[in-house]
Amino acid sequence: MSQARDHGGAHWPMRPFKNRVTRPRASARRRAVAQLAAGTPVLPVLIVSVVVLVDLVGGAGMIWLPLLAAGPALAATTNGPRGVLCVGLLAVVLGATLGTRDGVPGHELAAVLSALVTVTLASGLASALRGRREQVLAAVRSVAETAQHALLRPVPATVGPFQVAVRYSAAAAEARIGGDLYALIPTxxxxxxxxxxxxxxxxxxxxxxxxxxGVFREAAYDEPDLLxxxxxxxxxxxxxxxPDDFVTAVVAGYPRAGQLEVVNCGHAPPLVVRASGGVVAVEPPQPAPPLGLRALTSQSPGLQVVRFADGDQLLLYTDGVTEARDRDREFYPLRDGLARHLSDEPARTLTALHDELLAHVGGRLHDDAALLLIRKPALAEGTVPGPTVPEMAADAR
Known part of the structure; x- marks a missing residue:
């Protein structure tokens, strides 16, 4: 009754009831039509339609009818078994109709229709196998993503006194995980x-x-000395x-205000961006072997102490960045790119760097690439001071 009063007429009460029934039905029909359209093999049906149109115009009979098999064969690459069977049934019905219309001899028409049925069944089987492989690949990708999250744990935007940003791209996009590694922890x-x-x-x-x-996360918390x-x-x-395996790496620490410790084990030198301007590469004082190869040489990595004041930034990266080439085989100029896109927000800086790197290589990297950027903001910027060392240690536990 309240609905009748709202609409102000004796004949209106039935309309809301009708709308309540028809609208869900209409919505259900629209969803069904949308799902059907999404799963409709448009291109295979279009090919079948073109063959039929050519036959109707040319009246060539047997010359064009075998081409109807292209419909279900193509549907196997884009649709499931149901879509393949629908296209195959359409091709058989239209083939029989056109053959009868064009006066194709019965035994020849039967051979063509048998071939259409055979191609349809084979294409349906191929489509089913493809769908199963896609399900397996999706499961593998899910496992790879889980493994990546367990291995390369997400890094928060702030760790201790630092603003932090990370960008990682695996060369094998399907795997979504590679051999580059990074970690940043309070100790x-x-x-x-x-x-x-x-x-x-x-x-x-x-x-x-x-x-x-795994070893780094344990040792970084237990060992007072970075070496x-x-x-x-x-x-x-x-x-x-x-004997032939090794890992290049840079291990760094911030033991006290204003000082950064760096140990380079055969890796590309980190880049320090001064708040006053300029990008400086932290070259090791002497060459050191990668991790895993120290037994083959008498050289050992040394500890560098680098000044790291408020507003300074440190970029660590892997050779997938610096060895990325464009069409002219030119390497990506990381130092110039960092200077161009530098900002007070590490996330924005790395986003711009990563986008420029992908543009440099044409959209796809050929090696794993990792970028890790930290910035020590000044208290005058209004940032909240990071937790003290004991608090960070308690968080890490």
């Missing part, structure tokens, strides 16, 4: 971080990256890697 000895590159690709590289990160952290990683790799 009782300050914030510590690592960026590395495992020799090789695929599952063996992923396993080695997991080993390095001792590197030593533990080296000993673990020496026990577990083959």
């Amino acid at each position: 009782p000895y300050g914030v510590r971080l690592i960026v590395g590159d495992v020799r090789g690709k695929g599952l063996p590289a992923v396993g080695t990256a997991a080993l390095v990160l 001792a952290v590197v030593g533990r990683i080296e000993r673990s790799l020496a026990r577990n890697l083959g």
